[in-house]
Amino acid sequence: MLARLFLLCALALFSVCAQAQKPELGPDYEVNEQLLIKSPDGAVISAMMVRKKDQKQALPTILQFTIYVRDRDLLSLKEAADHGYVGVIAYSRGKYLSPDPITPYEYDGRDANTVIDWISKQRWSNGAVGMYGGSYNGFTQWAATKNLHPALKTIVPYVAGGPGMGLPMENNIFINPNYQWTFYVSNNKYLDDAVNNDRQRFRKMQFDWWQSGRAYREIDQIDGTPNPLLQKWLQHPAYDHYWQSMVPYRTDFAQIKIPVLSIDGYYNDSQISGLYYLREHTKYLPNAEHYLIIGPYGHFGAQRGGEKILNDMEVPTSALIDTKKITYDWFDYILKNANKPVILKDKINYFVMGENQWRHAPSLLGMANGQLQFYLSTSIKNGRYRLQDKLPPITQYLTQTVDFKDRQTSNNDYYPAPIIRKEIDTTNGFIFVSDPLSEDLIINGAFSGEIVASINRRDMDFGITLYELSNKGEYFHLSYVIDRASFSQDRSQRQLLEPHKITRLTLPPTRLLSKQVKKGSRIVAYLNINKNPFSQLNYGSGKDVSDENILDANENLKVKWYAQSVIRIPVLRAATEAQ
Structure with a gap:
């Protein structure tokens, strides 16, 4: 031997x-x-x-x-x-x-x-x-x-x-930008740099898959090279014992x-x-x-x-x-x-x-001594929906319709590149803007919250992005999260939504940061369905998302986003005394 x-x-x-x-x-x-x-x-x-x-x-x-x-x-x-x-x-x-x-x-x-x-x-x-x-x-x-x-x-x-937490999936959503990683590490005893650096090949693959309407499980067929590691991972869409072990x-x-x-x-x-x-x-x-x-x-x-x-x-x-x-x-x-x-x-x-x-x-929680709490209201001020601090009536909601057959429109532009920008995408989804902050403070930690929604289907993937809108009119990317509704309660077990039933979806842990924001700045929240070439497409049929294809988009997704949806942002006030 x-x-x-x-x-x-x-x-x-x-x-x-x-x-x-x-x-x-x-x-x-x-x-x-x-x-x-x-x-x-x-x-x-x-x-x-x-x-x-x-x-x-x-x-x-x-x-x-x-x-x-x-x-x-x-x-x-x-x-x-x-x-x-x-x-x-x-x-x-x-x-x-x-x-x-x-x-x-x-x-x-x-x-x-x-x-x-x-x-x-x-x-x-x-x-x-x-x-x-x-x-x-x-x-x-x-x-x-x-x-x-x-x-x-x-x-x-x-x-x-x-x-199972970041690669190959995040919050139970399989994501595409690192698709080539499996070939990079498994093609030989060293590393396959030529494959890993072939960005054009894998970007083309993503957009070809997006345009084709084929099931996510067939994405390696579109690439033309079998990806057995990905296929193994797709058998575990929940954070189950395979990942836990x-x-x-x-x-x-x-x-x-x-x-x-x-x-x-x-x-x-x-x-x-x-x-x-x-x-x-x-x-x-x-x-x-x-x-x-x-x-x-x-x-x-x-x-x-x-x-x-x-x-x-x-x-x-x-x-x-x-x-x-x-x-x-x-x-x-x-x-x-x-x-x-x-x-x-x-x-x-x-x-x-x-x-x-x-x-x-002394701890992550100890970074903050207070919080900002905002509701995603239906009221409009200066042409924008308001992030307001008072609880709106439960009957108020905004309606979003998403056609998954439409490949001309991408939803959910959440990635922080660039971090500071003059404009954000307002072509779809909903933008909520707070009143000007009345004090200087430090956003200190990871935002949390609950999204209250009902849909006409069995599932959806959605995202929330937070920005600071400064007095100069610049958007500073603070944090984001993408999530699959059917795993909101338990990452290890999928629980499909009941159509048209109001459901409270607890956000998973989000990205932490520390950023001083000045008096007069506003907080901006961008809420949208996740539909783009860079991750799985959840059509909402209730089947394994990897098996869904464009035929499952026979009915548009209709979402009611209720105004009782809340976002909580940890902050540090009177910061000079806490050094």
Whole structure:
């Protein structure tokens, strides 16, 4: 068996080396690029290790576990060694030298624990392991905590992904922009950059599918290349046991009694999953030692300390951080009894846009000391529907009709690019505008609320986007959410709506941010049905949405949006006293 593995791995190594030359680290480092670690179920995990040769004593180990195999990985291990650790990177089964099938998500938690156990038994290990990394690498850290190995002492997830929470679906809606990701990570032992960078191919696929009216389950037929991973995922439109088994779920979080440092961004596409872990961890373990650093960063910016320009918005220099330095300062704090990183003055450490300074709070809820509460009223002021603070009569509603056969019109322009704009889409949906704010305040946290509606069908997908409308007439994108009505009560079990029955739909967790708004600014809410080429089309028939096609659009969707729909926005008042 072992001989077979070495033969297979030798072939894989030849294939990998044929792609690119790895950097040479020099004579001061012990390097092993061909570690093969066998899992309890017989799979093989491929890994690499780097340590300083002059280190005689056993050291803590910094582990990355990832599906992304890159030539620069050795440099990140050298970085760990230069900080006084042993650096190890391990890859999802099937990647690099592993002969097994490539299977994202499903085995990473148990395989990470296999690697941690192996590390803890090596002569160069002192039995302590810390993990870090972003996106998929953030997910694998949380996956490893589902059955926590005693050698794992801390994790530092950046913009952590969540299978079934952000990719491939968000709030039970399958989304298209990352469709090519499955090919990117599974086409070979490394990464298929050529496929991933072929934006024209996949943009064309999305619009061809949109124009065709075909079922979502047939989208790979339109592309012309089978996508077996997507087809597997489409069998799980609910957040069911398949997804729940991959990361901690509910009471699993109560057992995660190790320190955690999360890093995220207000405009990170996967913020919903990244903050899911924090919310659930502190819910089930209220005294969890879980810190958060968050600011005006996107998905990639949060992993490298921010970007000077984010979605056409200039980011203040004071918002930029040294993510890697903070990470190793944290490891020194946990694993070597050094001082805590300076930025961590409390559990939640956040940058206030507009005010342009860092603030600190003991919890997510502790970021705010009040809230704005607005109802989506039917009354009109200055040609716009009002966001009003008084509860309207339950009989008042606005009616929206959506023709899913119509492919000339897209609904729900919610994506925050650019963040600041002069105009927003007013061609469909409903725009609600508040009266001018009577005071300066900080919007601090994630908005929540309930949408009260009735429809003539069995289901709908909808979205809400929030803006600040400044005195200068500029719209600042604050936050957004897209949601599937039939999963409003339970993400793990679909509950179809009863036609024409008034239903209260509780919004799922939305994207968090901190933004100072000035007296005289207005809050704008944009409510719409989600109908565009960038995600599934929910025709409302009640069938599995992946099986619906344009024939299910024989009847227009008619929605009554009731004025008792409410949006709650957490705010920090008298901010100068709360620093």
